[in-house]
Amino acid sequence: MFKNVVFILLLITLLGWMPSCARRGNVTGGPKDSLAPQLISSFPKNFSTQFSGNIIKLQFDEYVKLKDLDKQLVVSPPMNTAPEVTPQNPSKILTVKIKDTLQPNTTYSFNFGQSIQDNNEGNPYQQFRFVFSTGPAIDTLRLGVKIKDALERKTDNFVSVMLYEVDANYTDSIVFKKAPKYVANSLDSAKVVRLENLKSGTYRLVAIKDLNKNNRFDPQTEKIGFQRDFVRIPNDTVYQLELFSPQRDLRITSTSHTKKSRVLVGFQGAIAKASLKLQKGNEVIPHRLVKLAGKDSAEVWFNATKGDSLTLHLQKDAYQKTFGFKVKEAKKDSLQIGIGPGGNLPFRDTLFIKPSNPLKKWDSSLMRLVRKDSSEVKFTVQYNEYRNTMAVLFDKEPQEKYKFSALPGALTDWFEQKNDTLQLNTNTGDYADYGNLKLNLKNAKRFPILVELTDSQGKLLASSYSDKSSSFSFDLIPPNTFTVRIIYDDDKDGKWTPGNFMELKQSEEVYYYPEPIEVRMNWDAEQTIDLGP
Incomplete structure (x- = not known):
């Protein structure tokens, strides 16, 4: 009897234990792996000399995976054909196959950035570099470079820093045609870029936001920065x-x-x-060029008859383009008029008329602007042909309601079409809804100066210009926290001008006040900014 009871209890215990044994799951507990993988061996050894092969083997202490290799791997000197790194799946051994001809007596550096990571937690092997020389010695000189944007506060990441050797074949145009002697990259975090394993010599130092990753400068799409004078290495300047x-x-x-x-x-x-000419045979056809807002495109407007064969010639300096076409049958563009802003009109904003078609003429005597008591308000209009917008300019008063109207015939478009009656109601707020900011500049290097207020994202909100005064007033601005940008407008064109590499001319100098400035409602803020060293 006792034996039977013991047997039954043992059987129950086993049945309760077996499902837990069969249940699969993850091991829990213990510290999270935070250690990066480590290289335990390689062929050839790191920093080898007299290398003449085309295969490199890298063995790590754990399984590793590759992430963003195309962004992170930087080979210097750059190769015409990128090396192949395999496998793409997790492995303890990576193989690098060199597909380019190695230069004699040259030190090569493979900087993997953060592309090599452990398979489980993704801990990167930070800035792992594999170096070898095809000659008897490893070059050991280095150069430090900081990168910033000439205009914006935020600097691009993944910027290539390059050294071009200045020899008998050097010209400045080489940056458009050939890869540099040495290259490094800021990747996504570096504040100082280090060019390492360099030979002594004289170099042109440039930085390029190399969007197409060909180690050459494309001025139509890419940014560039440069050191005006040649750089001689060794050099401990950053x-x-x-x-x-x-x-x-x-x-x-x-x-x-x-x-x-x-x-x-x-x-x-x-x-x-650009110079534009529209022709029907030898006959010149009147036309109007209008920029499309927010786009890199424009429209050329004209009057013609269905079936006409026209030719459009565009030319600027040595560049020219010709486009021939036959006029289609199409419905005439009716004239539509937009006007705004309606509702609240900030004191620093402008009332705009936006026609759908270019205007040929206008009659401001058929336009009227009145206050809420119906009294007349003096105004002027300014038409921008290129933007196809008309500004209605007048002195705004606080807590006032305005009504703008335009009678039929006030606006006549390119096709002699006239507007219907237009009306817009708008109003201003109280002065107390806005704030005032005065900036006093000390130790300005030169004039004229352009002072701009931006938001935290760099959007321009207000600007002020002076060719002699060190005080800048921004009255009746909406409450906000502003970033102050100061531009030395050396070419006196009223805007920031970028540099020119072929002329070795740097961009106009820009200074950012390091602290944001808050302007509140019904508030007068004043700030002194010292531009001295």
């Missing part, structure tokens, strides 16, 4: 390069005859300064 997008040369990217009376032109650069 250079600072300022990135800028150069003024683009005009390039027509597309042309299409979209409507009966207009041609759509896609472009890069400054099309507003």
Whole structure:
């Protein structure tokens, strides 16, 4: 009897234990792995000399995986054909296959950035470098470089820093045509970029936001920064390069005859300064160029008849483009008028009229602006042909309601179409809803100076210009926290001008006040900014 009881209890225990044995799960508990993988051996050894092969083997102490290798791996000197790194799946051994011809007596550096990570937790092997020389010695010189944007407060990441050897074959145009002698990259976090394993010599130092990753500068799409004077190595100076997008040369990217009376032109650069001619045979056809807001495209408007064969010629300096087309049958573009802003009109904003078609003429005597008591308000209008916008300018009073109206015939478009009656109601707030900011500059290096207020994202909110005064007033600005940007406008064109690499001309100097400035409602703020060293 006792034996039977013992047997039954033992059986119950086993049955309760067996499901738990069969249940699969993850091991829990214990500290999380935070250690990066480590290289335990390689072939050849790191920092080897007299290397003449094309295969490198790297063995690690744990399984590793590759992440963003195309962004992170930087080979210096750069190779015409990128090396192949395998496998792509987790492994303890990585194989690097070199597909380019190695240069004699040259030190090569493979900087893997953060691309090698452990398989479980993704801990990166930070800035792992594998170095070898095809000659008898490893070059050991280095150079430090800081990168900043010439205009914006935020600097791009993944910027290539390059050294071009200055020898008998060197010209400044080499940056457009050939890869540099040495290259390093800021990746996504480096504050100081280190070019390492360099030979002594004289070099041109540049930085490029190399979007197409070809180790050459494309001025139509990429930013560049440079040191004006040649750099001699060895050198313990930490250079600072300022990135800028150069003024683009005009390039027509597309042309299409979209409507009966207009041609759509896609472009890069400054099309507003181009010479345009529209012809029907030898006859010159009147036309109007209008920029499309927020796009790198414009429209050329004209009057023509269905079936006319027209030719559009665009030219700027040595660049020219010709587009021939036959006029389509299409419905005439009716005149639509937009006007705004309605509702609240900030004191620093402007009332705008935006017609759908270019204007040929206007009659301001058919326009009227009145207050809420119906008294007349003096105003002027300014029409921008290129933007196809008309500003209605007047002195605004606080807590006032305004009514703008335009009678039929006040506006006449390109096709002699006239507007219908227009009306807009708008109003201003109280002065107390806004704040005032006065900035006093000390130790300004030179004039003229352009002072700009931006938000935290760099959007321009207000600006003020002076060719002699050190005080800048921003009255009746909406409450906000502002960033102050100060520009030395050396070419006196009222805006920031980028540099020019081929002329070795740096961008206009920009200074950011390091602290944000808060402006509150019904508040007068004043700040002194010392621009001295």
